[in-house]
Amino acid sequence: xxxxxxxxxxxxxxxxxxxxxxxxxxxxxxxxxxxxxxxxxxxxxxxxxxxxxxxxxxxxxxxxxxxxxxxxxxxxxxxxxxxxxxxxxxxxxxxxxxxxxxxxxxxxxxxxxxxxxxxxxxxxxxxxxxxxxxxxxxxxxxxxxxxxxxxxxxxxxxxxxxxxxxxxxxxxxxxxxxxxxxxxxxxxxxxxxxxxxxxxxxxxxxxxxxxx
Amino acid sequence: xxxxxxxxxxxxxxxxxxxxxxxxxxxxxxxxxxxxxxxxxxxxxxxxxxxxxxxxxxxxxxxxxxxxxxxxxxxxxxxxxxxxxxxxxxxxxxxxxxxxxxxxxxxxxxxxxxxxxxxxxxxxxxxxxxxxxxxxxxxxxxxxxxxxxxxxxxxxxxxxxxxxxxxxxxxxxxxxxxxxxxxxxxxxxxxxxxxxxxxxxxxxxxxxxxxxxxxxxxxxxxxxxxxxxxxxxxxxxxxxxxxxxxxxxxxxxxxxxxxxxxxxxxxxxxxxxxxxxxxx
Numbered sequence: 001x002x003x004x005x006x007x008x009x010x011x012x013x014x015x016x017x018x019x020x021x022x023x024x025x026x027x028x029x030x031x032x033x034x035x036x037x038x039x040x041x042x043x044x045x046x047x048x049x050x051x052x053x054x055x056x057x058x059x060x061x062x063x064x065x066x067x068x069x070x071x072x073x074x075x076x077x078x079x080x081x082x083x084x085x086x087x088x089x090x091x092x093x094x095x096x097x098x099x100x101x102x103x104x105x106x107x108x109x110x111x112x113x114x115x116x117x118x119x120x121x122x123x124x125x126x127x128x129x130x131x132x133x134x135x136x137x138x139x140x141x142x143x144x145x146x147x148x149x150x151x152x153x154x155x156x157x158x159x160x161x162x163x164x165x166x167x168x169x170x171x172x173x174x175x176x177x178x179x180x181x182x183x184x185x186x187x188x189x190x191x192x193x194x195x196x197x198x199x200x201x202x203x204x205x206x207x208x209x210x211x212x
Numbered sequence: 213x214x215x216x217x218x219x220x221x222x223x224x225x226x227x228x229x230x231x232x233x234x235x236x237x238x239x240x241x242x243x244x245x246x247x248x249x250x251x252x253x254x255x256x257x258x259x260x261x262x263x264x265x266x267x268x269x270x271x272x273x274x275x276x277x278x279x280x281x282x283x284x285x286x287x288x289x290x291x292x293x294x295x296x297x298x299x300x301x302x303x304x305x306x307x308x309x310x311x312x313x314x315x316x317x318x319x320x321x322x323x324x325x326x327x328x329x330x331x332x333x334x335x336x337x338x339x340x341x342x343x344x345x346x347x348x349x350x351x352x353x354x355x356x357x358x359x360x361x362x363x364x365x366x367x368x369x370x371x372x373x374x375x376x377x378x379x380x381x382x383x384x385x386x387x388x389x390x391x392x393x394x395x396x397x398x399x400x401x402x403x404x405x406x407x408x409x410x411x412x413x414x415x416x417x418x419x420x421x422x423x424x425x426x427x428x429x430x431x432x433x434x435x436x437x438x439x440x441x442x443x444x445x446x447x448x449x450x451x452x453x454x455x456x457x458x459x460x461x462x463x464x465x466x467x468x469x470x471x472x473x474x475x476x477x478x479x480x481x482x483x484x485x486x487x488x489x490x491x492x
Contacts, residue, residue: 065226069244072234122395122432129394131422131429133239208238209350209423 044120045163050104052169056176057100059156063126063149064093070128070142077135085142093126125149125156136204138197147187154180224258226251233278240429242393242419243273246340249396249417250309251280253403257307264307267296269316272347273340273419276311290320293328293337300335304473307407308335315345318354318374325376329383329412334471336406336413339376340393342421342428350424362424376416377453381446381465386411388449388465392435393419395461402463411471418459431459438462 046052067090074083101107126149157177164170229251237243264282268274270289277284287295292310300308317339345351352365354374361368380388387409391399406413420428438460443449449465
């Protein structure tokens with residue numbers, strides 16, 4: 001698989017049929033995004049359990065919203081298989097968000113975080129990046145994107161665990177980290193049974209940036 | 213059991229502002245998250261779709277009205293501000309947003325841009341700036357760097373770039389900010405402030421075109437919060453806008469000029485009478 005981090009159209013040039021792929025990184029390496037500010041290196045400490053769980057809710061809800069956007073995008077580009085996979089990921093993240101609401105007895109609340117939820121970086125740790133998509137991507141790539149998102153969420157909670165003093169907040173962070181680690185393992189298993197794409201998966205004889 | 217915090221409760225949600233039409237932008241386009249920021253800002257302000265109008269011209273980012281449940285007007289190239297001005301004057305009860313790109317707003321609609329700033333009608337102009345005409349295959353726009361070499365501009369245009377924030381300030385815009393599409397919640401916060409601020413608010417959003425300007429993926433690593441507080445002093449604002457490199461994010465000017473809002477008289481003609489004049 002091409003791991004070329006950039007679409008190789010050059011400076012607005014022809015693009016051609018040579019592909020170039022998306023910024024789909026190898027899921028088993030570190031996060032490919034240079035300068036990624038969402039890796040959970042320094043999450044703020046939470047003042048209360050409500051504060052922390054509201055954060056956890058926002059994290060899941062924003063991830064779900066982004067997966068739904070990805071699914072819409074893939075449908076628009078007629079990549080139905082990947083659209084279906086992203087739709088499934090959106091449902092899973094929404095389920096996680098609902099579980100947090102239920103756990104906290106907030107089930108009557110609206111299913112969306114209120115603006116402004118401010119992250120330490122630009123987006124929530126589990127929110128996917130549009131820049132990681134390619135209109136010809138395969139389910140294998142989509143799962144790698146999902147794995148990166150889950151791994152960032154795991155690292156976010158791991159850092160919380162490392163920094164939190166003993167007590168209920170730390171216990172909750174440990175639980176959340178374990179949950180995210182479990183999600184990473186599940187996606188690893190999913191990737192293992194999903195065929196890797198053949199060489200040239202991103203070749204398009206009529207690419208959108210063709211200007212000749 | 214505890215009450216949900218303010219961050220979880222929400223009477224109106226961003227989803228209420230998203231239509232069933234699916235955006236057809238390229239994967240990686242910054243406009244996806246700008247759409248998300250707009251809907252989040254409108255929800256945070258607890259507005260309702262029936263009280264909001266989104267007006268646009270032509271271009272990738274001008275597709276925005278179709279993707280919202282607010283009233284929408286997808287007009288002619290470069291004329292969105294003129295249409296929006298008329299709408300806001302006639303219907304001051306509506307929250308009016310104008311969306312578009314750098315080509316639509318600064319080239320074809322450049323003159324409307326200056327005079328919309330000067331008139332200071334209470335509306336918010338959101339420009340998704342990607343320094344290129346994306347919809348028409350990558351021609352240089354007014355904000356394209358002079359040395360940007362491409363098949364459609366071999367060797368670069370050699371032209372000085374248009375500086376929209378300076379022009380907006382000089383022409384009289386009452387609120388000037390810069391945001392980045394990769395920071396959707398920060399952008400939503402700026403947009404909510406812009407919508408609340410009386411008068412003409414101008415928000416330039418750096419929104420990468422990864423199809424024709426793939427190098428703009430690097431913007432994520434270049435942008436940073438402006439190291440200054442918002443000012444209401446146009447001289448200080450001019451100095452900071454003229455000296456920044458185009459990647460400082462935040463509110464750069466917040467004026468206090470009263471918006472232009474002429475009294476609305478009673479209509480002298482029925483709509484049907486007006487239509488008669490255009491009958492073929």
